[in-house]
Amino acid sequence: MIALDLDGVICNLMAPVLHHIRQEYGAFVYENDIRYYRLEEVLGIPDAWGMVREAIESKEAPVYEGVREGLQRLLVEDSITIVTARPGFLADCTHEWLVEWGLNEYIGGVYFAQLGANDPIYSEDFTIAVDDRTEKLLRYRKTTKKFLFRRPWNQRCLNVEGNFTTVRSWQRLVEEIMLAAQH
Ligand SMILES: [Mg+2]
Numbered sequence: 001m002i003a004l005d006l007d008g009v010i011c012n013l014m015a016p017v018l019h020h021i022r023q024e025y026g027a028f029v030y031e032n033d034i035r036y037y038r039l040e041e042v043l044g045i046p047d048a049w050g051m052v053r054e055a056i057e058s059k060e061a062p063v064y065e066g067v068r069e070g071l072q073r074l075l076v077e078d079s080i081t082i083v084t085a086r087p088g089f090l091a092d093c094t095h096e097w098l099v100e101w102g103l104n105e106y107i108g109g110v111y112f113a114q115l116g117a118n119d120p121i122y123s124e125d126f127t128i129a130v131d132d133r134t135e136k137l138l139r140y141r142k143t144t145k146k147f148l149f150r151r152p153w154n155q156r157c158l159n160v161e162g163n164f165t166t167v168r169s170w171q172r173l174v175e176e177i178m179l180a181a182q183h
Pocket of ligand 1: 005006007008009131132133
């Protein structure tokens with residue numbers, strides 16, 4: 001059972017957000033400039049969440065490179081569940097986005113996890129969890145192998161306890177998961 005995060009791992013939500021910033025503020029901000037997870041901090045604006053919500057609802061975000069091929073290969077190994085911190089009221093447009101990008105056929109289910117509370121999903125017996133947010137990854141069981149998808153906003157994580165295996169591409173992620181499955 002593999003748990004995959006959606007935004008920052010499968011869905012490139014940053015693309016429409018950065019486009020919106022250009023249009024709204026005339027500021028050319030690039031993905032590499034987003035060095036903190038909280039957009040309010042990076043951009044210095046009060047309602048970054050509104051911008052993110054719009055990007056989700058517009059369903060304009062592209063998939064990251066190598067996602068479809070990666071999901072195909074992972075599905076041979078194990079079932080795939082998306083565990084996202086998107087709020088439940090965005091369930092419909094999330095499912096529609098997965099259908100539009102032809103990804104729904106690989107996904108066993110989508111779980112909308114509560115970020116603030118101790119959501120029971122993290123106690124499930126996942127063999128693998130992949131996320132771009134360390135805070136979320138650390139909630140999974142000790143026995144779950146954790147992959148941190150490297151993005152500019154999580155580069156500062158020092159991983160001192162060695163809890164995560166860091167990957168920078170889908171190709172690498174799949175190779176590492178295949179390797180882990182052999183042990
Ligand atoms: Mg994420």
